[in-house]
Amino acid sequence: MTDRPGGAEEFGAGATDADTFDVVVIGGGPPGENLAERTQAAGLRTVLVERELVGGECSYWACMPSKALLRPPAALAAARAVPGARAAVRGGLAAEEVLASRDAFASGWRDDSQVEWLRSVRVELVRGQGRLAGPRTVVVTTSEGGERRLVARHAVALCTGSRATLPDLPGMAEARPWSSREATSAARVPDRLAVVGGGVVGVEMAAAWQALGASVTLLARGSGLLPHWEPFVGELVADGLARAGVEVRTEASVSELRRPDDSGPVVLEVSGGNAVIADEVLFATGRRAGTENLGLETVGLTPGDWLATDDTLRVRDVPGDWLYGAGDVTHRAMLTHQGKYQARVAAEAIVARARGEAVDDRTWGRHVATADQRAVPQVVFTDPEAASVGLTLDAARAAGLRVREVDYDLGSVAGAALYAExxxxxxxxxxxxxxxxxxxxxxxxxxxxxxxxxxxxxVAAEVPISRLWHAVPAYPTMSEIWLRLLETYRG
Incomplete structure:
Protein backbone atom coordinates (compact mmCIF):
# COMPACT_ATOMS: atom_id res chain seq x y z
CA MET A 1 0.00 0.00 0.00
CA THR A 2 1.19 3.52 -0.69
CA ASP A 3 0.42 6.93 0.74
CA ARG A 4 1.18 8.60 -2.57
CA PRO A 5 -1.56 10.25 -4.66
CA GLY A 6 -3.30 8.00 -7.13
CA GLY A 7 -1.93 9.56 -10.29
CA ALA A 8 -4.66 12.09 -11.14
CA GLU A 9 -3.13 15.27 -12.51
CA GLU A 10 -3.49 18.78 -11.14
CA PHE A 11 -6.15 20.72 -13.01
CA GLY A 12 -7.49 24.26 -13.14
CA ALA A 13 -5.71 27.48 -13.93
CA GLY A 14 -2.05 27.23 -14.94
CA ALA A 15 0.62 28.30 -12.49
CA THR A 16 1.40 32.00 -12.40
CA ASP A 17 3.43 34.16 -10.05
CA ALA A 18 0.38 34.60 -7.84
CA ASP A 19 -2.95 32.96 -8.67
CA THR A 20 -5.88 34.76 -7.06
CA PHE A 21 -8.98 32.93 -5.83
CA ASP A 22 -11.88 33.88 -3.60
CA VAL A 23 -11.28 30.94 -1.25
CA VAL A 24 -8.22 28.71 -0.73
CA VAL A 25 -8.79 25.42 1.13
CA ILE A 26 -5.82 23.43 2.45
CA GLY A 27 -6.73 19.79 3.08
CA GLY A 28 -8.86 17.57 0.86
CA GLY A 29 -10.58 15.33 3.39
CA PRO A 30 -14.36 15.45 3.89
CA PRO A 31 -14.35 18.87 5.65
CA GLY A 32 -12.18 20.45 2.96
CA GLU A 33 -14.20 18.89 0.15
CA ASN A 34 -17.50 20.02 1.64
CA LEU A 35 -16.32 23.55 2.35
CA ALA A 36 -14.83 23.94 -1.13
CA GLU A 37 -17.93 22.59 -2.84
CA ARG A 38 -20.25 24.97 -1.00
CA THR A 39 -18.20 28.13 -1.49
CA GLN A 40 -17.74 27.31 -5.18
CA ALA A 41 -21.47 26.61 -5.56
CA ALA A 42 -22.18 30.03 -4.02
CA GLY A 43 -20.12 31.71 -6.72
CA LEU A 44 -16.79 32.08 -4.92
CA ARG A 45 -13.94 30.74 -7.03
CA THR A 46 -12.32 28.07 -4.86
CA VAL A 47 -9.13 26.05 -5.02
CA LEU A 48 -8.33 22.99 -2.91
CA VAL A 49 -4.76 22.05 -1.96
CA GLU A 50 -4.00 18.43 -1.01
CA ARG A 51 -0.65 16.75 -0.38
CA GLU A 52 -1.86 13.13 -0.27
CA LEU A 53 -5.17 11.67 -1.43
CA VAL A 54 -8.29 13.69 -2.10
CA GLY A 55 -10.86 12.20 0.26
CA GLY A 56 -8.55 12.24 3.25
CA GLU A 57 -8.23 9.96 6.26
CA CYS A 58 -11.90 8.95 6.33
CA SER A 59 -11.94 7.55 2.82
CA TYR A 60 -8.71 5.58 2.93
CA TRP A 61 -7.59 4.90 6.50
CA ALA A 62 -10.51 5.49 8.88
CA CYS A 63 -14.31 5.49 8.46
CA MET A 64 -14.76 3.58 5.24
CA PRO A 65 -12.10 0.84 5.48
CA SER A 66 -12.69 0.29 9.20
CA LYS A 67 -16.42 -0.18 8.74
CA ALA A 68 -15.76 -2.45 5.76
CA LEU A 69 -13.79 -4.64 8.17
CA LEU A 70 -16.44 -4.47 10.89
CA ARG A 71 -19.62 -5.00 8.89
CA PRO A 72 -19.04 -8.67 7.86
CA PRO A 73 -18.60 -9.99 11.42
CA ALA A 74 -21.61 -7.94 12.53
CA ALA A 75 -23.75 -9.45 9.77
CA LEU A 76 -22.56 -12.94 10.64
CA ALA A 77 -23.29 -12.43 14.33
CA ALA A 78 -26.75 -11.07 13.50
CA ALA A 79 -27.60 -14.16 11.45
CA ARG A 80 -26.37 -16.48 14.18
CA ALA A 81 -28.55 -14.70 16.74
CA VAL A 82 -31.84 -15.44 14.93
CA PRO A 83 -33.49 -18.87 15.36
CA GLY A 84 -33.90 -20.55 11.99
CA ALA A 85 -31.32 -18.32 10.36
CA ARG A 86 -28.39 -19.63 12.37
CA ALA A 87 -28.87 -23.09 10.87
CA ALA A 88 -28.00 -21.65 7.47
CA VAL A 89 -24.65 -20.28 8.69
CA ARG A 90 -21.76 -22.52 7.78
CA GLY A 91 -18.19 -21.73 8.73
CA GLY A 92 -16.71 -18.36 9.58
CA LEU A 93 -15.61 -15.23 7.81
CA ALA A 94 -13.70 -15.42 4.54
CA ALA A 95 -10.86 -13.11 5.57
CA GLU A 96 -9.49 -12.68 2.04
CA GLU A 97 -12.92 -11.59 0.78
CA VAL A 98 -13.30 -9.14 3.66
CA LEU A 99 -9.90 -7.60 2.95
CA ALA A 100 -10.69 -7.41 -0.78
CA SER A 101 -13.98 -5.66 -0.01
CA ARG A 102 -12.10 -3.28 2.32
CA ASP A 103 -9.67 -2.51 -0.52
CA ALA A 104 -12.59 -1.73 -2.82
CA PHE A 105 -14.17 0.63 -0.30
CA ALA A 106 -10.80 2.39 -0.03
CA SER A 107 -10.72 2.62 -3.86
CA GLY A 108 -7.41 0.76 -3.87
CA TRP A 109 -5.91 3.83 -2.21
CA ARG A 110 -6.36 5.80 -5.41
CA ASP A 111 -8.31 9.05 -5.52
CA ASP A 112 -9.29 9.22 -9.20
CA SER A 113 -13.02 9.18 -8.45
CA GLN A 114 -12.68 11.90 -5.81
CA VAL A 115 -10.70 14.06 -8.22
CA GLU A 116 -13.36 13.53 -10.86
CA TRP A 117 -15.99 14.64 -8.35
CA LEU A 118 -14.01 17.84 -7.74
CA ARG A 119 -14.06 18.45 -11.47
CA SER A 120 -17.81 17.95 -11.55
CA VAL A 121 -18.38 20.66 -8.92
CA ARG A 122 -15.81 22.96 -10.58
CA VAL A 123 -13.40 23.13 -7.64
CA GLU A 124 -9.80 23.48 -8.77
CA LEU A 125 -7.10 21.21 -7.35
CA VAL A 126 -3.45 21.82 -6.62
CA ARG A 127 -1.33 18.84 -5.53
CA GLY A 128 1.28 19.55 -2.92
CA GLN A 129 2.10 20.83 0.57
CA GLY A 130 0.33 24.11 1.23
CA ARG A 131 1.51 26.55 3.87
CA LEU A 132 0.55 30.04 4.93
CA ALA A 133 2.91 32.83 3.91
CA GLY A 134 1.16 35.72 5.63
CA PRO A 135 -2.42 37.02 5.50
CA ARG A 136 -4.56 35.49 2.73
CA THR A 137 -1.51 33.95 1.06
CA VAL A 138 -0.69 30.27 0.57
CA VAL A 139 2.48 28.89 -0.98
CA VAL A 140 2.30 25.34 -2.33
CA THR A 141 5.32 23.13 -2.85
CA THR A 142 3.83 21.07 -5.65
CA SER A 143 4.16 17.33 -6.09
CA GLU A 144 6.49 18.06 -9.05
CA GLY A 145 8.83 20.03 -6.79
CA GLY A 146 7.88 23.49 -7.99
CA GLU A 147 6.23 26.28 -6.06
CA ARG A 148 2.90 27.99 -6.57
CA ARG A 149 1.61 31.09 -4.81
CA LEU A 150 -2.14 31.36 -4.14
CA VAL A 151 -3.84 34.50 -2.87
CA ALA A 152 -7.35 34.48 -1.35
CA ARG A 153 -9.63 37.49 -1.75
CA HIS A 154 -11.93 36.38 1.08
CA ALA A 155 -10.81 33.31 3.03
CA VAL A 156 -8.25 30.60 3.62
CA ALA A 157 -9.64 27.47 5.29
CA LEU A 158 -7.36 24.99 7.06
CA CYS A 159 -8.85 21.48 6.98
CA THR A 160 -5.74 19.40 7.57
CA GLY A 161 -7.12 16.98 10.13
CA SER A 162 -5.14 15.13 12.77
CA ARG A 163 -2.37 12.55 12.92
CA ALA A 164 -1.89 9.48 15.10
CA THR A 165 0.53 9.92 17.98
CA LEU A 166 2.85 7.31 19.43
CA PRO A 167 4.08 7.44 23.03
CA ASP A 168 7.79 7.87 23.66
CA LEU A 169 8.63 4.38 24.91
CA PRO A 170 11.87 2.40 24.84
CA GLY A 171 12.00 0.13 21.81
CA MET A 172 9.21 1.90 19.90
CA ALA A 173 11.25 2.39 16.71
CA GLU A 174 12.43 -1.21 16.47
CA ALA A 175 8.91 -2.50 17.22
CA ARG A 176 7.55 -0.79 14.07
CA PRO A 177 4.03 -0.44 15.53
CA TRP A 178 0.85 0.02 13.59
CA SER A 179 -1.03 3.29 13.82
CA SER A 180 -4.69 3.53 12.82
CA ARG A 181 -3.57 3.71 9.18
CA GLU A 182 -1.86 0.33 9.20
CA ALA A 183 -4.67 -1.16 11.26
CA THR A 184 -7.22 -0.36 8.56
CA SER A 185 -5.04 -1.13 5.53
CA ALA A 186 -2.96 -4.19 6.50
CA ALA A 187 -2.82 -6.74 3.71
CA ARG A 188 -2.80 -9.84 5.90
CA VAL A 189 -4.21 -11.04 9.23
CA PRO A 190 -1.52 -11.33 11.92
CA ASP A 191 -1.60 -14.45 14.08
CA ARG A 192 -1.31 -12.34 17.24
CA LEU A 193 -2.18 -8.65 17.58
CA ALA A 194 -1.71 -6.46 20.62
CA VAL A 195 -3.90 -3.34 20.72
CA VAL A 196 -2.82 -0.57 23.07
CA GLY A 197 -5.63 1.85 23.89
CA GLY A 198 -9.20 1.46 25.09
CA GLY A 199 -10.82 4.21 23.01
CA VAL A 200 -12.92 3.93 19.88
CA VAL A 201 -10.10 2.97 17.49
CA GLY A 202 -8.74 0.42 19.93
CA VAL A 203 -12.01 -1.41 20.57
CA GLU A 204 -13.13 -1.34 16.92
CA MET A 205 -9.83 -2.68 15.59
CA ALA A 206 -9.65 -5.31 18.32
CA ALA A 207 -13.13 -6.48 17.28
CA ALA A 208 -12.33 -6.47 13.57
CA TRP A 209 -9.03 -8.36 13.65
CA GLN A 210 -10.25 -10.90 16.21
CA ALA A 211 -13.17 -11.68 13.89
CA LEU A 212 -10.77 -12.04 10.95
CA GLY A 213 -8.77 -14.68 12.79
CA ALA A 214 -6.12 -12.90 14.85
CA SER A 215 -5.63 -13.64 18.53
CA VAL A 216 -6.07 -10.17 20.03
CA THR A 217 -4.99 -8.76 23.38
CA LEU A 218 -6.39 -5.32 24.22
CA LEU A 219 -4.45 -3.26 26.77
CA ALA A 220 -6.22 -0.27 28.32
CA ARG A 221 -4.40 2.01 30.74
CA GLY A 222 -7.56 3.03 32.62
CA SER A 223 -9.98 1.02 34.70
CA GLY A 224 -12.32 0.43 31.76
CA LEU A 225 -12.93 0.96 28.06
CA LEU A 226 -14.38 4.03 26.32
CA PRO A 227 -13.80 6.34 29.30
CA HIS A 228 -15.60 9.34 27.81
CA TRP A 229 -18.89 7.46 27.46
CA GLU A 230 -21.44 6.47 30.07
CA PRO A 231 -19.74 3.89 32.33
CA PHE A 232 -22.05 1.04 31.33
CA VAL A 233 -20.97 1.41 27.68
CA GLY A 234 -17.40 0.34 28.33
CA GLU A 235 -18.60 -2.53 30.50
CA LEU A 236 -20.91 -3.94 27.84
CA VAL A 237 -18.39 -3.46 25.02
CA ALA A 238 -15.65 -5.13 27.09
CA ASP A 239 -17.97 -8.05 27.75
CA GLY A 240 -18.78 -8.32 24.03
CA LEU A 241 -15.11 -8.31 23.11
CA ALA A 242 -14.35 -10.96 25.71
CA ARG A 243 -17.17 -13.17 24.43
CA ALA A 244 -15.69 -12.83 20.92
CA GLY A 245 -12.34 -14.06 22.22
CA VAL A 246 -10.41 -10.84 22.81
CA GLU A 247 -8.28 -10.81 25.96
CA VAL A 248 -9.15 -7.47 27.59
CA ARG A 249 -6.69 -6.17 30.19
CA THR A 250 -7.43 -2.93 32.01
CA GLU A 251 -5.07 -0.83 34.15
CA ALA A 252 -2.33 -2.13 31.89
CA SER A 253 0.39 0.35 30.88
CA VAL A 254 3.08 -0.59 28.38
CA SER A 255 6.53 0.38 29.65
CA GLU A 256 8.81 -1.04 26.95
CA LEU A 257 8.78 -2.84 23.60
CA ARG A 258 11.30 -5.24 22.10
CA ARG A 259 11.53 -6.77 18.63
CA PRO A 260 15.01 -8.30 18.62
CA ASP A 261 14.51 -9.99 15.24
CA ASP A 262 13.22 -7.81 12.38
CA SER A 263 10.91 -10.57 11.19
CA GLY A 264 10.06 -11.90 14.64
CA PRO A 265 7.46 -11.06 17.28
CA VAL A 266 7.32 -7.96 19.42
CA VAL A 267 7.38 -8.22 23.22
CA LEU A 268 5.42 -5.67 25.25
CA GLU A 269 6.38 -5.24 28.87
CA VAL A 270 3.21 -4.38 30.78
CA SER A 271 3.16 -2.84 34.23
CA GLY A 272 1.41 -4.94 36.83
CA GLY A 273 1.05 -7.95 34.59
CA ASN A 274 2.60 -10.50 32.28
CA ALA A 275 4.41 -9.47 29.13
CA VAL A 276 2.46 -9.72 25.88
CA ILE A 277 3.99 -11.32 22.79
CA ALA A 278 2.46 -10.36 19.46
CA ASP A 279 3.28 -10.40 15.77
CA GLU A 280 2.01 -6.83 15.37
CA VAL A 281 1.13 -4.09 17.84
CA LEU A 282 -1.35 -1.27 17.26
CA PHE A 283 -1.04 1.91 19.29
CA ALA A 284 -4.40 3.70 19.38
CA THR A 285 -3.46 6.19 22.08
CA GLY A 286 -4.26 9.61 20.71
CA ARG A 287 -4.10 12.17 17.91
CA ARG A 288 -2.21 15.39 17.34
CA ALA A 289 -3.15 18.42 15.25
CA GLY A 290 -2.28 18.27 11.58
CA THR A 291 -0.80 21.77 11.66
CA GLU A 292 2.88 21.05 11.23
CA ASN A 293 4.46 22.74 8.18
CA LEU A 294 1.41 24.97 7.69
CA GLY A 295 3.21 28.28 8.21
CA LEU A 296 1.10 29.18 11.23
CA GLU A 297 3.96 31.29 12.57
CA THR A 298 3.53 33.70 9.64
CA VAL A 299 0.15 34.78 11.06
CA GLY A 300 1.09 34.75 14.73
CA LEU A 301 0.04 31.18 15.62
CA THR A 302 2.10 28.31 17.02
CA PRO A 303 2.96 25.45 14.63
CA GLY A 304 1.64 22.10 15.82
CA ASP A 305 -1.18 23.58 17.92
CA TRP A 306 -4.86 22.83 17.47
CA LEU A 307 -6.73 25.71 15.83
CA ALA A 308 -8.88 27.62 18.32
CA THR A 309 -11.98 28.83 16.48
CA ASP A 310 -15.13 30.74 17.31
CA ASP A 311 -18.49 29.16 16.54
CA THR A 312 -18.45 30.51 12.97
CA LEU A 313 -15.16 28.59 12.59
CA ARG A 314 -12.96 31.68 12.28
CA VAL A 315 -9.53 31.07 13.78
CA ARG A 316 -9.15 33.17 16.92
CA ASP A 317 -6.28 35.63 17.38
CA VAL A 318 -5.93 36.22 13.63
CA PRO A 319 -7.36 39.63 12.67
CA GLY A 320 -9.29 40.29 9.51
CA ASP A 321 -11.99 37.58 9.37
CA TRP A 322 -10.10 35.62 6.69
CA LEU A 323 -8.69 32.46 8.36
CA TYR A 324 -11.01 29.52 9.11
CA GLY A 325 -10.65 25.92 10.29
CA ALA A 326 -12.90 22.87 10.02
CA GLY A 327 -12.62 19.25 11.04
CA ASP A 328 -10.25 17.51 13.44
CA VAL A 329 -7.74 20.36 13.22
CA THR A 330 -10.06 22.49 15.40
CA HIS A 331 -10.28 19.83 18.14
CA ARG A 332 -13.98 20.69 18.55
CA ALA A 333 -15.53 17.29 17.80
CA MET A 334 -13.17 14.86 16.09
CA LEU A 335 -15.64 12.93 13.95
CA THR A 336 -16.03 12.99 10.17
CA HIS A 337 -19.70 13.96 10.25
CA GLN A 338 -18.97 16.84 12.65
CA GLY A 339 -16.11 18.00 10.44
CA LYS A 340 -18.47 18.09 7.47
CA TYR A 341 -21.00 19.97 9.59
CA GLN A 342 -18.35 22.50 10.56
CA ALA A 343 -17.40 22.84 6.90
CA ARG A 344 -21.01 23.65 5.98
CA VAL A 345 -21.20 26.25 8.74
CA ALA A 346 -17.84 27.78 7.80
CA ALA A 347 -18.76 27.92 4.12
CA GLU A 348 -22.04 29.69 4.90
CA ALA A 349 -20.20 32.21 7.10
CA ILE A 350 -17.50 32.82 4.48
CA VAL A 351 -20.13 33.43 1.81
CA ALA A 352 -22.13 35.78 4.04
CA ARG A 353 -19.08 37.85 4.92
CA ALA A 354 -17.90 37.91 1.31
CA ARG A 355 -21.29 39.31 0.27
CA GLY A 356 -21.39 41.80 3.12
CA GLU A 357 -24.43 40.11 4.62
CA ALA A 358 -25.26 39.85 8.31
CA VAL A 359 -23.89 36.77 10.08
CA ASP A 360 -26.48 34.80 12.05
CA ASP A 361 -24.35 33.93 15.07
CA ARG A 362 -27.16 33.22 17.52
CA THR A 363 -27.23 29.84 19.26
CA TRP A 364 -28.43 27.37 16.62
CA GLY A 365 -28.09 30.14 14.03
CA ARG A 366 -27.25 29.46 10.40
CA HIS A 367 -23.62 30.46 10.77
CA VAL A 368 -22.65 28.81 14.07
CA ALA A 369 -21.61 25.26 14.92
CA THR A 370 -23.75 24.92 18.04
CA ALA A 371 -24.07 21.15 17.68
CA ASP A 372 -20.37 20.77 18.51
CA GLN A 373 -21.22 21.55 22.12
CA ARG A 374 -24.82 20.37 22.37
CA ALA A 375 -25.61 17.48 20.03
CA VAL A 376 -22.62 15.47 18.80
CA PRO A 377 -23.71 11.98 17.63
CA GLN A 378 -21.24 9.09 17.56
CA VAL A 379 -21.30 5.34 17.07
CA VAL A 380 -18.84 2.61 18.04
CA PHE A 381 -19.25 -0.30 15.61
CA THR A 382 -18.40 -3.15 17.96
CA ASP A 383 -20.72 -5.99 18.99
CA PRO A 384 -22.65 -4.67 20.81
CA GLU A 385 -22.77 -1.31 19.09
CA ALA A 386 -22.69 1.82 21.19
CA ALA A 387 -24.35 5.07 20.14
CA SER A 388 -24.66 8.39 21.92
CA VAL A 389 -25.57 12.02 21.37
CA GLY A 390 -25.26 15.08 23.59
CA LEU A 391 -24.09 15.01 27.19
CA THR A 392 -23.40 12.08 29.46
CA LEU A 393 -24.85 12.23 32.95
CA ASP A 394 -21.50 13.29 34.45
CA ALA A 395 -20.89 15.91 31.75
CA ALA A 396 -24.37 17.39 32.24
CA ARG A 397 -23.81 17.70 35.99
CA ALA A 398 -20.35 19.21 35.41
CA ALA A 399 -22.02 21.79 33.16
CA GLY A 400 -24.20 22.83 36.11
CA LEU A 401 -27.45 21.34 34.82
CA ARG A 402 -30.06 19.85 37.13
CA VAL A 403 -30.59 16.51 35.44
CA ARG A 404 -32.03 13.06 35.92
CA GLU A 405 -30.94 9.87 34.19
CA VAL A 406 -33.59 7.46 32.89
CA ASP A 407 -32.31 3.92 32.28
CA TYR A 408 -34.02 1.00 30.61
CA ASP A 409 -33.06 -2.52 29.55
CA LEU A 410 -33.03 -2.35 25.75
CA GLY A 411 -33.22 -6.13 25.53
CA SER A 412 -36.68 -6.14 27.12
CA VAL A 413 -38.23 -4.22 24.20
CA ALA A 414 -40.19 -6.48 21.85
CA GLY A 415 -38.35 -5.29 18.76
CA ALA A 416 -34.99 -6.14 20.30
CA ALA A 417 -36.14 -9.64 21.26
CA LEU A 418 -37.13 -10.19 17.62
CA TYR A 419 -33.87 -8.68 16.39
CA ALA A 420 -31.72 -11.22 18.20
CA GLU A 421 -32.24 -14.10 20.59
CA VAL A 459 -31.52 16.80 21.52
CA ALA A 460 -30.70 19.30 18.76
CA ALA A 461 -34.30 20.50 18.44
CA GLU A 462 -34.77 20.59 22.23
CA VAL A 463 -38.11 18.82 21.84
CA PRO A 464 -40.08 19.05 25.09
CA ILE A 465 -40.71 15.76 26.87
CA SER A 466 -44.42 16.58 26.73
CA ARG A 467 -44.24 16.62 22.91
CA LEU A 468 -42.04 13.54 22.62
CA TRP A 469 -44.82 11.68 24.43
CA HIS A 470 -46.91 12.13 21.25
CA ALA A 471 -44.20 10.71 18.95
CA VAL A 472 -45.58 7.16 18.91
CA PRO A 473 -43.01 4.45 18.06
CA ALA A 474 -44.05 1.69 15.66
CA TYR A 475 -44.56 -1.74 17.20
CA PRO A 476 -42.66 -4.07 17.28
CA THR A 477 -39.48 -2.11 16.57
CA MET A 478 -36.53 -1.28 18.77
CA SER A 479 -37.71 2.33 18.66
CA GLU A 480 -40.25 1.30 21.28
CA ILE A 481 -37.42 2.04 23.69
CA TRP A 482 -38.50 5.69 23.43
CA LEU A 483 -41.91 4.89 24.90
CA ARG A 484 -40.32 2.88 27.71
CA LEU A 485 -37.91 5.68 28.59
CA LEU A 486 -40.72 8.25 28.67
CA GLU A 487 -42.96 5.98 30.75
CA THR A 488 -40.11 5.47 33.21
CA TYR A 489 -39.49 9.22 33.41
CA ARG A 490 -43.16 10.01 33.98
CA GLY A 491 -43.51 7.23 36.53
Missing part, protein backbone atom coordinates in the same frame (compact mmCIF):
# COMPACT_ATOMS: atom_id res chain seq x y z
CA UNK A 422 -30.82 -13.23 23.98
CA UNK A 423 -30.45 -9.59 23.02
CA UNK A 424 -28.40 -7.66 25.58
CA UNK A 425 -28.41 -3.87 25.74
CA UNK A 426 -29.15 -0.76 27.68
CA UNK A 427 -30.49 2.73 27.05
CA UNK A 428 -30.11 5.96 28.98
CA UNK A 429 -31.75 9.34 28.53
CA UNK A 430 -30.43 12.41 30.35
CA UNK A 431 -33.19 14.93 31.03
CA UNK A 432 -32.74 18.59 31.94
CA UNK A 433 -35.30 18.92 34.71
CA UNK A 434 -35.59 22.70 34.52
CA UNK A 435 -36.47 22.78 30.82
CA UNK A 436 -37.82 19.20 30.55
CA UNK A 437 -35.84 18.44 27.41
CA UNK A 438 -33.35 15.74 26.56
CA UNK A 439 -29.72 16.83 26.70
CA UNK A 440 -28.22 13.39 26.08
CA UNK A 441 -29.02 9.81 25.09
CA UNK A 442 -26.99 6.61 24.93
CA UNK A 443 -27.88 3.21 23.50
CA UNK A 444 -25.86 -0.02 23.64
CA UNK A 445 -26.88 -3.15 21.76
CA UNK A 446 -26.84 -4.77 18.33
CA UNK A 447 -28.10 -2.29 15.75
CA UNK A 448 -28.18 0.51 18.32
CA UNK A 449 -26.67 2.96 15.86
CA UNK A 450 -29.94 3.02 13.93
CA UNK A 451 -31.68 4.47 17.00
CA UNK A 452 -29.35 7.43 17.16
CA UNK A 453 -30.71 9.93 14.70
CA UNK A 454 -34.09 10.14 16.43
CA UNK A 455 -32.23 11.00 19.62
CA UNK A 456 -30.07 13.52 17.76
CA UNK A 457 -33.16 15.31 16.49
CA UNK A 458 -34.69 15.34 19.97
Missing amino acids: GYRGRARAVVDLDREVLVGATFVGSGAGELLHAATIA
